[in-house]
Amino acid sequence: MSATSYFIPEFDQEMATTRRVLERVPEDKLAWKPHSKSMTLGQLASHVAQLPDWMAYTFDQDEFNFRPADGPAYAPADCKTNVELLDLFDRSVAKARQAIGRAEEDSLDKPWTLKGGEQTIFTLPRWSVFRSWGINHVVHHRAQLSVYLRLLDVPVPSIYGPSADER
Numbered sequence: 001m002s003a004t005s006y007f008i009p010e011f012d013q014e015m016a017t018t019r020r021v022l023e024r025v026p027e028d029k030l031a032w033k034p035h036s037k038s039m040t041l042g043q044l045a046s047h048v049a050q051l052p053d054w055m056a057y058t059f060d061q062d063e064f065n066f067r068p069a070d071g072p073a074y075a076p077a078d079c080k081t082n083v084e085l086l087d088l089f090d091r092s093v094a095k096a097r098q099a100i101g102r103a104e105e106d107s108l109d110k111p112w113t114l115k116g117g118e119q120t121i122f123t124l125p126r127w128s129v130f131r132s133w134g135i136n137h138v139v140h141h142r143a144q145l146s147v148y149l150r151l152l153d154v155p156v157p158s159i160y161g162p163s164a165d166e167r
Contacts, residue, residue, distance in 0.1 A: 004103045007130060011100060014135055015052065015093045018142050020157040022049060022089055024149055027082050034151055041148050046077040048141045049085050052092035055134035056099035058126060063113035096134075 022045060030042030039047070057064045066074035079085040108127040113120055124132070142159075149156050155165035 003105045003108055003127070004100050007100050008097070010135065011055075011097065014138060017157075017159055018048060018138055019086070019089060019093075021142050021145055021149070021159070022085055023082075024154050024157060025082060025085060025145070026152060026154055029152055030080070032148075032152065034148060041145075041152075042079065043076070044141060044145055044148065045085055046079045046088070048138065048145055049079060049089035050077040050092055051134075051138045051141065052089070052096040054137070055096040055130060056092075058112060058130045058134055059099040059103040059107075062110070063115060065115040065117070067115075067117040069117065100130075 025041065025045045030045070031040050033040045038044075054064070077088055079088055103126075109125045111123050112126045112129045113123040114129075114133065115121060146156050146159065156163040158166045
């Protein structure tokens, strides 16, 4: 069994859970935010929906620069409807899953770099980037999104077991 095939079950489980959370995002509350320093619900949900794309970058290129000197800066998604949100997520998940499947096992220890313009933010082995910048990043923001749902009195779906709303 290839090393990348070990990534697929966890990826599939986390993405299915993430989709359940995204399905609950109330379209009429996309401009809401819990604090002046927080992202709006729409910004956070769009970010969560777009993050699997970033996992594809982990396997498809050696670095990602979100503010390159020779091109446009990374543009975060800004979904205006639930249909847009779920469509973006489904496309991002499909793209990431394909990238995982194409990954060569001998590439997993090779360094991968995240940059913001000329600044190197980190360089880590590709497998570590997939886990931390990919999976853990989705889980982190999905948790924030779950708190937003709770504050809006939207039933929170089961994540790692029953929620207070689903038993």
